[in-house]
Amino acid sequence: MLTNTTSVEIQFGDCDPAGIVYYPNYFRFFDNASAALLSAAFAMHKRNWLDHYGIAGIPMVDTGARFIRPSSFGDIIEIQSAITELGRSSFGVRHVVRRDGDIMIEANEKRVWVIRGEDGAIRSAPLPHEVRKLLGAA
Template sequence: MVFERTIKVAFQHCDPAGIVFYPRYYEMINQVTEEWFEQSLGASFVDIHINQGDAVPTAKIETEFKKPSKLGDTLLFALQVTKLGRSSVHLEFTVTCEDELRLTSRSVIVYVKGEDKKPVSWPQTIRKQLEFFLKEEGPS
């Protein structure tokens, strides 16, 4: 299953030339991730980070920028789980604008617990939902 969200490129995302400044993509990726957790996994970042004192930090991120995006573009972010570990999840983002590929990004986020922020197993309720988004591999 794929989680999709659109984000319209605003002035705040752009450099003086009207092109998305690349760190702003990471803010958008985080926004999509937060919305996915709340809307599809039933676990808001407010509950995880504030109420429970746990966290889901990014341990790794790798991005290929294919084509620039400009002020006013509407970007479609598609998020999919490519691997689910005990405490980690590998995510793949594909970002397009009118079917034109703008970037791909792969990240690993980890569930960590309490003040010491040590990795722990995903809570069962979240893990069940993560499994729905696990990308199925095609035939070998």
């Protein structure tokens, strides 16, 4: 299925007092990497594909990570993101973080394609056929 790689330079503000990346910041990086993955698939920026497909977003409903090695201020990491599964209204994303080729983190997400109802509440919606195709469905 679809893959994309994003490069991130670790900033001073990403780190905790020990000088390593404060772990919640990785989830911010993963959120950006997921958006970049879909932007590459749809050939448009996130603000455009939200409007184009008429969705409210792609919230994360499940996540997990295995932290193998830390990263520090000034490191440049690469996040390889891949679609791993397609459900009716959800999709899985796997992120592998590398520095100089070494695996630093392995993470996964489950996200849901959501629309806003007439009452303003968000609810899941089926992945459109075009989206399924662009994300690598056979």
